[in-house]
Amino acid sequence: MKSLIQYFIFVFLVIGLYGFAFANYSNTGEEPAGKKAFVDAKCNNCHGISSEDIVSKSKKKDNPDLSGIGSTHKADFIKKYLLKTEKLNDKKHPSNWKGEDKALEDIAKWLESLKKK
Ligand code: HEC
Known part of the structure; x- marks a missing residue:
């Protein structure tokens, strides 16, 4: 027993x-779908996101770090900005979006979720 x-x-x-x-x-x-899509779309060639341990591959200082970007921009704006139908400070985003709609949707939603701490 x-x-x-x-x-x-x-x-x-x-x-x-x-x-x-x-x-x-x-x-x-x-990993959030948007985070994966962000790296797949090579956004990190220019942008780092220090809060998410994403390091920019560019050494240029004028590429903004996107930590806390969700406190400044909504997903809808980010989408339009990357499709160049919307401007920021009177300028269009430097890179052209060539990926799928779904990936851009995921990225925009994920970026919106990154709030300032
Ligand atoms: C060729 C370099 C480059 C690439 C690639 C790039 N960006 Fe950018 N991005 C910039 C620069 C430079 C700015 C700042 C533009 C300005 O201030 O007018 C910017 C601005 C932004 C902003 C607004 C930042 C703010 O502080 O308001 C967002 C959001 C953004 N990019 C998202 C992305 C996403 C998502 C991708 C990938 C699909 C991407 N970027 C790819 C260079 C790049």
Whole structure:
């Protein structure tokens, strides 16, 4: 009888550890679609987002870091700005959007979610 109890404790321990390891795995593996699309679209060639550990590949100082950008711009504006139908400070965005609508939608929504801390 005692060994049966020990057996069950062992089994529950193993299941528990598995669950823990799996939960941790899925947490680190989950990236917002917009973050992935941002990097895929090479926005990080110019823009860093220090709050999200994204480092700009450009050394030019006039490429703004987009940390907290969601406190300044809404997703809808970001979309139009990148499609160059909307201007910022009377200037159009320097790069041309050539990707899919869905990816731009994801990026714009994700950027809007980045609020100033
Ligand atoms: C060729 C370099 C370059 C690339 C590539 C680029 N940007 Fe920009 N972006 C800039 C520059 C420079 C500005 C600032 C323009 C200004 O102030 O008139 C800017 C401004 C912005 C702004 C407004 C920032 C603010 O402070 O108001 C957003 C949002 C933005 N970019 C998003 C993106 C996204 C999303 C991508 C990828 C699809 C991207 N950019 C790709 C150079 C770039």
